[in-house]
Amino acid sequence: MTPRHPHRYPRRVRLTRSAEFEAVFACRRSLSLPAMRVYWRDNGGGGWRLGLVVNRKVGPAHVRNQLKRRLREIFRVHRGEWQGSRDLVLNAAPTLARLGFRELEASVCDAVLRLSGGVDPTPPTRTPEPTGALPEPEV
């Protein structure tokens, strides 16, 4: 990692082709929240990568575009803080577009934290996630 620019967002950390999206969906691991649905898959190193799904129910084109830009911005800033290495696909619900940037940021970070619950070496000892028995390869 380049110490000078820790918050880069180059194209290679995005999911850019159908096969990559299909691979994430094929893992059949997801987390459903009121505001979004999160699919993920371990990609075996290389850091976190992001794919976005925002369908027309969310709003008109400029609303969808702004939402995707904000989600990318959140991912760019927080990507280095998260442990592990995974591909994420966020499927946004219509209510997500009504959130301000700060609320959006909090809800995305919360979602990532929750799906990392089973992986984190210091798991929160509260209620275990239903998918706690992840076949997590060693870090």
Add this chain to the structure above:
RNA sequence: AGGGGGGACCGGAGGGUCGCGCGGGCGCCUGCGGGCGCCCGCGAGGAAAGUCCGGGCUGCAUAGGACGGGAUGCCUGGUAACGCCAGGGCGGCGCAAGCCGACGGAAAGUGCCACAGAAAAGACACCGCCCGCGCGAGCGGGUAAGGGUGAAAUGGUGCGGUAAGAGCGCACCGCGGUCCGGGUAACCGGACCGGCAGGGCAAACCCCAUCCGCAGCAAGGCCGAACAGGGGGGAUGGACUGGUUCCGGUCCGCUCGACUCCCGGGUAGGCCGCUGGAGGCCGCCGGCGACGGCGGCCCGAGAGGAAUGACCCUCACUCGCCCAAGGGCGGGUACAGAACCCGGCUUACAGGUCCCCCCUGCCU
């Protein structure tokens, strides 16, 4: 000063930090496909929207044409083209500036006009009115002015006329025709003639005039894996076994399969199309104008699971609260995001700027 009408335009401004896309330059790395870093430049709209029209572009089809189908619809221009625009005509609204108008044809034909009404199209006479006959009920005839029905009933007003009436006659208006004048034309004006030809609906079928091949960048073209499959060629082999090491024998294959080479089509993916154009700005000239001509200057997005975001500061506008002017605190700043490119139309839109014109009131 108040009210109203028309046109053109802007659609937050400045700065900072992090980040993204494209182009250029330099450096480093490379498995030569590219990757990374630094610097510079550029990076959504007036509607980018709806996809309602028109064109360019691309492919397919096509001898020419007709039929079918669709579109347009006062005239003349503008334009690459248009259902757009400009000017003009006609009709309607407004005191006016101005605004609005699907504005060809119903004597080419077909069809429809519910209910009511006598009668809904070249048909008819309910109540009336008048004349004749009859004691009378009524009958025969004349009439379409009046009543009544209806969205719509054979032109309107007035005078004459008559038994009562009627374009029956006359004047004006309307309508039709011919001629003259103005205008490129739509149309306008005038003279004469005709007593009137004739209901409405063409966003009913239709007729007339003009225009239109079909599809759309997911068009179309190039490269092209893995895997499966197509076509053509090359090469003939494998197993077992007998004996005088060089000859045989049996079985299978020999149009299959396997091997190898070549060719062509497709898929994932990549590249081109992809942005310099009916382009923008300024000036001059022609034109009432839309627009055109000439000259100069400029380059202003090219993504592809899809680049414009996040945060902070100052200012502007606006709303609410506190409040003595002043200010303080908090909130908001529209409609909305390029996807091949243009010309229009339509729809959405906080707020604001400039110019011209009309009406009313007051002052000079």
Add this chain to the structure above:
RNA sequence: GGCGGGGUAGCCAAGGGGUUAAGGCAGGGGUUUCAUAAGCCCCCAUGCGGUGGUUCGAAUCCACCCCCCGCUA
């Protein structure tokens, strides 16, 4: 992005200028029955996605918007 199709009672829907906008399912009320189901009768109002226009008259014809569903990788 491009190209098609469609909006009629809660649901499925016919009607394509004429005055009560068919019919079926569901729901409600009544009748029948000892009771239930079935049957029979009645009900769902100003309404045909909105806004204008044409017409005497519009769900129907025309224009413009809104929404929904397909096709095209």
